[in-house]
Amino acid sequence: MDAFIGFLTVLLWIAAVIVAAAGVAWVFKTAAIALAPAGVAKVLRTAPLTASFGIIVIIIYVAVAILAPFIAPFGEREVVGGQYLPWTATHLLGTDNLGRDMLSRLIYGARNTVGIAFITTGLAFALGSVFGLLAATVGGWLDQLLSRIVDILMAIPSLIFALLLLTIVGTSVVNMILVIALIDSTRVYRLARAVAMNIVVMDYVEAARLRGEGLWRLIVREILPNASAPLIAEFGLRFCFVFLMISALSFLGLGIQPPTADWGSMVRDNATLITFGDITPLLPAGAIALLTVGVNFVVDWMLHRASGLKE
Amino acid sequence: MNSIWLMIAQRLGLGLVTLFVISLLIFGAVELLPGDLAEEMLGQSATPETVAAFRRELGLDLPAYERYLNWLGGVVQGDFGNSLANGRPITDLIAGRLGNTLFLALYAAAIAVPLALILGILAALYRNSWFDRAINVFTLSSISFPEFFVAYILIFYLAQTGWFPSIAKITPDATLGEKLYRTFLPALTLTLVVTAHMMRMTRAAIINLLASPYIEMARLKGMSPGRIIVKHALPNALAPIINVVALNLAYLITGVVVVEVVFVYPGLGQLMVDSVSKRDITVVQAASLIFACAYVLLNLTADVLSTLSNPRLVHKR
Numbered sequence: 001m002d003a004f005i006g007f008l009t010v011l012l013w014i015a016a017v018i019v020a021a022a023g024v025a026w027v028f029k030t031a032a033i034a035l036a037p038a039g040v041a042k043v044l045r046t047a048p049l050t051a052s053f054g055i056i057v058i059i060i061y062v063a064v065a066i067l068a069p070f071i072a073p074f075g076e077r078e079v080v081g082g083q084y085l086p087w088t089a090t091h092l093l094g095t096d097n098l099g100r101d102m103l104s105r106l107i108y109g110a111r112n113t114v115g116i117a118f119i120t121t122g123l124a125f126a127l128g129s130v131f132g133l134l135a136a137t138v139g140g141w142l143d144q145l146l147s148r149i150v151d152i153l154m155a156i157p158s159l160i161f162a163l164l165l166l167t168i169v170g171t172s173v174v175n176m177i178l179v180i181a182l183i184d185s186t187r188v189y190r191l192a193r194a195v196a197m198n199i200v201v202m203d204y205v206e207a208a209r210l211r212g213e214g215l216w217r218l219i220v221r222e223i224l225p226n227a228s229a230p231l232i233a234e235f236g237l238r239f240c241f242v243f244l245m246i247s248a249l250s251f252l253g254l255g256i257q258p259p260t261a262d263w264g265s266m267v268r269d270n271a272t273l274i275t276f277g278d279i280t281p282l283l284p285a286g287a288i289a290l291l292t293v294g295v296n297f298v299v300d301w302m303l304h305r306a307s308g309l310k311e
Numbered sequence: 312m313n314s315i316w317l318m319i320a321q322r323l324g325l326g327l328v329t330l331f332v333i334s335l336l337i338f339g340a341v342e343l344l345p346g347d348l349a350e351e352m353l354g355q356s357a358t359p360e361t362v363a364a365f366r367r368e369l370g371l372d373l374p375a376y377e378r379y380l381n382w383l384g385g386v387v388q389g390d391f392g393n394s395l396a397n398g399r400p401i402t403d404l405i406a407g408r409l410g411n412t413l414f415l416a417l418y419a420a421a422i423a424v425p426l427a428l429i430l431g432i433l434a435a436l437y438r439n440s441w442f443d444r445a446i447n448v449f450t451l452s453s454i455s456f457p458e459f460f461v462a463y464i465l466i467f468y469l470a471q472t473g474w475f476p477s478i479a480k481i482t483p484d485a486t487l488g489e490k491l492y493r494t495f496l497p498a499l500t501l502t503l504v505v506t507a508h509m510m511r512m513t514r515a516a517i518i519n520l521l522a523s524p525y526i527e528m529a530r531l532k533g534m535s536p537g538r539i540i541v542k543h544a545l546p547n548a549l550a551p552i553i554n555v556v557a558l559n560l561a562y563l564i565t566g567v568v569v570v571e572v573v574f575v576y577p578g579l580g581q582l583m584v585d586s587v588s589k590r591d592i593t594v595v596q597a598a599s600l601i602f603a604c605a606y607v608l609l610n611l612t613a614d615v616l617s618t619l620s621n622p623r624l625v626h627k628r
Contacts, residue, residue: 152332155332156333157561157602160568160583163595163599164596168341240455247459248458248569251457251569253584267460275477282460282467285457288457289460293452
């Protein structure tokens with residue numbers, strides 16, 4: 001009977017969270033439409049509630065990441081009390097395994113984890129799209145060479161490959177960024193090449209070539225603008241994958257190293273609390289999940305818009 | 312009949328080539344080190360004599376291709392060499408763990424595949440209903456969750472109440488029932504992570520087919536919706552479904568690493584993570600090769616099975 005009531009409470013909580021999220025999304029959407037300039041408001045009006053929820057989640061995360069030193073009540077690495085203190089007025093979310101303030105580390109974690117994931121995705125994107133567009137534009141042996149290399153790199157599961165490379169080069173934040181960027185750039189390369197392949201054969205590109213435009217100008221000025229919509233949606237999707245991979249590596253103790261505040265390693269460090277029925281270690285994991293869900297919602301909407309599909 | 316066996320032989324050959332290239336990559340990646348393994352392992356303070364001795368012991372004084380051939384020859388016979396950290400033969404380290412990991416992955420697959428197929432078919436049957444939407448939101452969010460989040464939520468709700476153990480310790484002499492009980496939570500975590508994608512693809516594959524004329528014909532004959540889907544749509548949706556099942560089972564391989572660490576399960580994934588932090592390169596190489604093999608084999612099986620499920624490809628005119 002107890003278990004049944006427990007199950008019902010969980011369901012009730014889930015329902016309450018969904019209703020609250022929908023409410024927040026609706027309020028945000030209405031406010032944004034009223035405040036934004038006409039052009040932006042028109043686009044926003046078409047956004048489903050899930051997408052506006054995603055947008056507000058992303059805005060909150062970015063704001064927290066930028067303003068971290070001003071919001072956080074304590075320092076990132078400051079030991080402020082005993083270990084595993086419960087939730088009190090001074091330490092809203094208690095303290096962690098070394099007596100550092102949990103809330104402050106959660107806030108700084110937004111800056112570190114999201115920031116590093118963003119840099120990695122950006123690097124993977126620069127690498128993958130440059131080579132992908134180059135392969136499609138130049139074609140011939142360069143295309144063959146790059147595509148075969150990418151095929152080989154993609155034949156190994158990405159987490160396993162990342163673990164292998166990290167063993168060889170050693171675990172550090174810089175190495176992790178480079179390794180994940182390399183592995184993920186193969187996926188970006190595939191997409192960029194496929195998209196550009198369809199554009200390269202168009203007449204206007206032929207005209208630009210005949211006009212004598214150089215390779216770089218051809219890629220940046222002619223092909224990239226037409227390839228940008230699917231690439232931007234892919235950026236969101238890639239960000240989720242990179243973010244989850246970095247969290248997984250940090251959770252395994254092979255990613256972002258202490259004492260830097262990071263959500264993945266925070267879960268690992270405080271996991272023992274869960275067996276005592278304390279949900280604090282779930283919060284950083286939940287923060288990761290919330291951001292991925294938010295980004296996925298927005299990407300879903302953008303893909304829907306880009307494909308021109310209507311309900 | 313002949314052409315189909317030829318095709319399968321071709322695919323198998325291609326798979327072998329892929330495995331060969333992967334083994335080259337896994338072996339060759341170590342060669343990218345600025346120094347070599349001996350200098351890296353012994354550190355700055357090592358005298359030239361100890362480095363030279365260590366090199367000889369590892370066979371690093373031989374040229375790279377010879378070492379590769381030796382390594383590959385050993386691997387084919389089931390000998391992965393010795394661990395750098397403790398000198399024990401890697402085959403001994405791996406033997407029991409590989410079985411454990413396979414057991415966990417199969418356990419998760421045995422729950423996930425039927426569950427995903429049934430849910431996918433039901434969602435296609437009652438599409439755009441509340442049932443469909445609820446499943447959709449549930450699966451979308453479980454795709455976005457990190458594995459350890461799902462695992463800890465399960466520990467919080469199911470291990471707290473004392474129903475299931477939160478640490479999946481298994482002894483070699485445990486009975487099957489005991490093993491199933493002890494590994495239930497890790498298997499359930501993997502199931503939740505994998506089911507979502509499989510179910511969505513099943514639903515999409517079936518709904519795609521529902522627009523085709525022969526389905527409309529069946530509907531006009533007055534067939535029940537359930538019978539239309541199971542008898543008419545499902546056989547044609549098999550190829551994409553087999554593909555996505557195999558892809559997700561391949562995904563299980565990577566998922567298993569994190570889940571094994573959460574539940575302290577003595578599997579190959581945990582061995583690999585431990586070896587990465589110890590920089591035990593030979594063990595990591597062996598584990599990567601096994602994981603990559605499983606990945607390639609699963610993809611190959613999917614390829615062959617989805618071809619076999621299409622009569623037009625089997626009986627070529």
